Amino acid sequence: MIVYGPVPSRRLGQSLGINHIPPKVCSYSCCYxxxxxxDKMQIERQAFYPPQAIFSEVEQKLQQLMKNGQGVDYLTFVPDGEPTLDLNLGTEIAMLKLLRQKIAVITNASLLWREDVRKDLAEADWVSVKIDAVDSNIWRAVDRPHGALDLSTILAGVVDFARQYKGQLVTETMLVDGLNDSTEALGKLAELLALIRPEIAYLLVPTRPPAERNVRRPPNARLLEAARAIRRAAGVTVEWITGDEREDGFFCTGDIVEDLLSITAVHPLRAEIVNEMIKSQVNGENRVDELVKQGLLLEFWYEGKKFYRKQL
Ligand code: SF4
Known part of the structure; x- marks a missing residue:
């Protein structure tokens, strides 16, 4: 399954996800x-799936949703890896636009120094670029990039893209306690955001089980200070995504097993949300224990909450 959801998103409304990269092929290995x-660090772009196969799956899913009286707000490229590694991204965006839906891409920005990547992204309606740090040492500690990447080249590409892009550009910064949340690091981030001028600079904290056990969210007082400092220095709108927001609007689209496995391949789900999805089925059948026993679904605990993630 390349298409999953729709997943309710605070930023995008009902977002139909497109998982067009094989599991964990990425240019980063972020600690969070x-x-x-x-599993596979790479920076070369590559064709992964035929664009026609992606188009057909999206079209089919939209038809199925429409039959049930449900719509989506965005078709979103948010795979379990880095979306711009897909050599066919531009072709896929162009094809999906024929479905008259808005297109979003959530990228880690590591390939924005490439002109072909900027050109592909230029066709999307909404693009989110990750900027976790402006200092190279901090960037290496937080995002653990592919060895051939260079932060200053990437950031120059982001600024260049921001100057040319006609759609809605937002940034996202994941703050990790003790790594990239110092006053100095936030000051440098604010200077860069002042150049990029995103519509909204989103600040995030780890809300789902992270890759490394010692990753923690900064204390609340630090978060408030960070938002204030960036707003003041960069003059841009800052919004928080702290995971304390209610995640309403998940539902089963017909096959609960397929829904759970396709969504949790990209987006680990809290146990309460899985229960809501189960209840939204016509027969209310609970297959979670069976999927866990079969090793298809993994259980995790983080900050006292139970999560499920697909075994990748
Ligand atoms: S958070 Fe995104 S960019 Fe970082 S390793 Fe995971 S998939 Fe790659």
Whole structure:
């Protein structure tokens, strides 16, 4: 399954996810990644799935949702790896636009120094770029990038993209306690955001089980201070995503096993949300224990909450 959801998203409304990268193929291995450590680090772009196969799956899913009276707000490229590694991303965006849906891409920005990547992303309606640090040592500690990547080249590409892009550009920064949340690190981030001028600079904290056990969210007082400092220095709108928000709007689209496995391959789910999805089925059948026993679904605990993730 390449298509999953829709998943309710605070930023995008009902977002139909497109998982067009094989499990954990990424240019980063972020210490907070909710999908675990990266299996295959790469920075070369590559064709993974035929664009026509992606288009057909999306079209079919939209038809199925429409039959049930459900719509989506965005088709979102948010795979369990880095979306711009897909050589066919531009073609896929162009094809999906024929379905008259808005297209979003959530990228770690590591390939934005490439002109072909900027050109592909330019066709999307909404793009989120990750900027976790502006200092190279901090970036290496938080995002653990592929060895051939260079942060200053990447950031120059992001600024270049921001100047040309006509759609809605937002940034996301994951703050990790003791790693990238110092006053100095936030000051440098604010200077860069002042150049990029995103519509919204989202600040996030780890809310799902991270790749490394010692990763923690900064204390609340630090988070408030961070938002204030960035707002003041960069003059941009700052919003928090802290995981304390209610996650309403998950539902089963017909096959609970397929829904659970396709969503949790990218987006680990809290146990309460899985229960809501089970209840939203016509027969209310609970297959979670069976999937866990078969080793298809993994159980995790983080900050006192139970999560499920697909075994990748
Ligand atoms: S958080 Fe995103 S960019 Fe970082 S390792 Fe995971 S998939 Fe890659």
């Amino acid at each position: 990644c909710q999908l675990g450590r990266t």
